[in-house]
Amino acid sequence: MTDWLDIYRGDAPLVIGLPHTGTGIPDGMEAHFVSPWLARKDADWWVDRLYGFAVEMGATIVRTRISRSVIDVNRDPAGRSLYPGQATTALCPTTTFDGEPLYRDEVPDAGEIARRRKRWFDPYHAALSAELDRLRAAHGKVVLYDAHSIVSHVPRLFDGELPQFNIGTDGGVTCDPALEAAVVGAVEATGRCHVLNGRFRGGWTTRHYGRPAEGFHAIQMELAMRGYLTEPVRLAPDNWPTPFDPATPLIDDLKTIIAACIAFASV
Template identity: 60%
Template sequence: MEPVIINRGDSPLVLGLPHTGSHVPEDIFSKLNDEGRLLRDTDWHIDKLYDGLIDGATTVRATFHRYVIDANRDPSGQSLYPGQTTTGLVPLTTFDNMPIWREGEEPDEAEISRRAEHFHAPYHRALEAELERVKAIHGYAVLYDCHSIRSVIPWLFDGILPDFNIGTDEGRTCDPLIEEAAYSATKATGRTHVLNGRFRGGWTTRHYGRPDKGFHAVQMELAQSSHLASEVPPFDLDGEKADRLRRQLADILTGIMRAAADAAGRANRH
């Protein structure tokens, strides 16, 4: 299986989908323990939630599971959140700090480097190429990085996660107009929401978000309670919840893209 699937559109919007993949090559799957084989920390059904929400969007989706290698981590292995608990480039545990590898089967540095070459790098080459492509057409590009996570994970955060978690690395990864549009549209849903809370943007958002160069990036982390029937196996999608959420996500994306056009127009005037 190819590590990345690309569906090209003609708008400035690129949707990044680094964690919806569930493919684990057999040689790696055989080293996972029973907990690891549940693939518990998948961004379940996120590709379905965003499918067809806004005309012209490009999607770049990793097919491999984050337990193979996490496409939203710094390939150097540096932590996204120094001083806070988190999982690494190749996770050793679930988000509940439960081991996922059979004893003695944890990947070593050579194996991590191999996975980075065969999975992480192709995903980011594709993502970068699509951002460059749409920027060449429009003069700017917007990366909206699509994520989800269980709403209660004490090892990572206290209490219940808001439904919408917007990340712009404290405003560094996009124009202020885009950040304000994302926040305003999210607030208008009436759901719980936060800007730059526990999830303020992963490596992808921070790496590609260069508003001074015309590349804008926003991460959206959805609490899985907003669209799953249950946050335990089999992690089924709740159709009614999903339909409501899709309408709200379409409004959020529309607001972001209007703001991006306004920001580009303002930049051109100057």
């Protein structure tokens, strides 16, 4: 653990990645953003708390505390779009999901992007890779569960209302079909709406680490935030984020899903 990177080591064959729950903005950087609130607006709010139970199930958790507006550790470091032809954000985003400018004046240039990548992106992925290798060696196979959430309506990114559970395996490329089926089955049992490989097919992390033939099985779960918090009609500094409810029924659903991932990799 460092001042910005949290690693909780477990012995189960499961690593949960939390790339977007951080809200940290390094000293000297806040002044460059339009506002600190805007720079934190698109965080995956409270997802680290939603999956807090997973430590007791033996899962390993790797989490960065750095805001995704500083650097997004779930983007291709080469700058290639994950969703060609669709709106998305960059390695060092310059706008929010709603298209609002993040910076007051100059946006990060190539040199600054490289500095941020070396400082935060590379160590995060070094830690993630090390934990996956450790558990793959111990179990023969390991699941990387990349955990995310987003507000239910973002017109710039997708039409209409996002399903509650958005499962991404890049069209079945990043994991064994048995894991995909197990997660889909656990989600279907909740009775909540879901989609497999819809708008969110899996980010760079899922696509980079998912090598099922080698025993590395990766899956992304994007949750619609309405399942565990109240979403204001319009997000503003005085109403966002809304408080976390530790009694949300969604936690029980997630326990079932995580148990299915562990069971798959334990066989």
